[in-house]
Amino acid sequence: MHQRGWLSSNNIVFIDSEREATVVDAGYVTHREQTVELLRHSIGARRLARLINTHCHSDHIGGNAALARAFGCAIAIPEGEAANVRAWDEEALHLASFGQRCERFAFDSTLAPGATLGMGGIAWQAIAAPGHDMEALVFHAPEEDILISGDALWEDGFGVLFPELFGEPGLAATRATLDTIARLAPRVVIPGHGRAFGEVDAALERAYARLEAFERDPEKLARNAFRVLVVFHILDRQAVTLEAVAALLAGTSFFAALNERSYRLAPAALADRLVRELTASGALRIDGELVRPG
Ligand SMILES: [Zn+2]
CATH class of the missing domain: 1.10.10 (Arc Repressor Mutant, subunit A)
Incomplete structure (x- = not known):
């Protein structure tokens, strides 16, 4: 994993075979050259075959266009974002309306909750993780007990609950998502920001406490x-x-x-x-x- 700062999401790199690699999330647009360089370094002579996004926020999709240009990778996004990305609806994608930027990209396929995929020789399942983003996915590997959580769970908290501010039930969705993660009880979580962590119960406790504070005082x-x-x-x-x-x-x-x-x-x-x-x-x-x- 390339752990990045707060402007760019982490890039989680999987070596799929001698020839191919996959990356989850692509960082922010202003870091795109750095993201291409980091990927080049970690995959060596392999081809970056796929880029998969946990959700379509600017700090996760900003490098999509540059990675597709540099490596010719296919891009998969959560199904729920397909219409917004296809139309490049800057308002719905929270770009202009948040004072943020992103280079437009085209995607090749979508992932729905329940989809399964192989990355790094491991079987992963896509699971809906609404709250910070209503269309977000997390990826769970039942055999290895690992969760790629995007911004649904960090070691200390989670991403801003924007949907609630737009009148969507973001608080309730966040509770349901944290419950889902608690039930999965992963051994290791690889988040969208910050380091991978193992003390998942403690992280969940902090996340629930944060959620309760927001529930008490929106x-x-x-x-x-x-x-x-x-x-x-x-x-x-x-x-x-x-x-x-x-x-x-x-x-x-x-x-x-x-x-x-x-x-x-x-x-x-x-x-x-x-x-x-x-x-x-x-x-x-x-x-x-x-x-x-x-
Ligand atoms: Zn996000």
């Missing part, structure tokens, strides 16, 4: 989404002015709607407040006129 969810997306945007651009943060908050539909719901502040005041909170927590830092990742 406002926390909106504030969490704001913080994560602002940091993500600044990781993407590396350095922005406070005015640019305010423009992002005012000019993207998701931020505007969320501000209306949660903060009801003028964009400049909200930018100031968020950047102040995020510099206090160490997620961002101020460098003269610029805001940079912490």
Whole structure:
């Protein structure tokens, strides 16, 4: 596995045979050259035959087009995302509306919950894992007791529960997904971000506690989404002015709607407040006129 930072998802590489390899998830678009290089290094002379996405967020699909160009790999995405990707619906894919970018790609096939596939000589089953993304899949290898969890379960938490903020039952779905993972009781989890981990019970306990905090106070969810997306945007651009943060908050539909719901502040005041909170927590830092990742 290539463990990446927070802007890019991990790339989980499987050597299928002497000749072929498969990768799960492709990182963010600004890291695409690095992703191609990492893959080249890990698969050697083999052909990258397949690229499979756990879900279609920009930090998991950003390298899809570049990997297809470099290796000619076939791309498989979750069935539920097919229409959005085919039409390249930037709103539905949360690109423009989140202030994020992605290079358009074409997919070759889709994976539905229940599908089975071989990767690295191991049999995997695709399982629905809604919550952070309603169409997301996780991949479980019953014989090896391993779970590829995407953003449904990390060692400490899970991805922002965006669907709940769009009026979908994201909290309930997350509970069901955590219950599913608890029932599978994998020995090892390979997440979309962070290192692979073995103490799955402890991770589930933290995830349930986090979920309960959101269930008790759904406002926390909106504030969490704001913080994560602002940091993500600044990781993407590396350095922005406070005015640019305010423009992002005012000019993207998701931020505007969320501000209306949660903060009801003028964009400049909200930018100031968020950047102040995020510099206090160490997620961002101020460098003269610029805001940079912490
Ligand atoms: Zn995600």
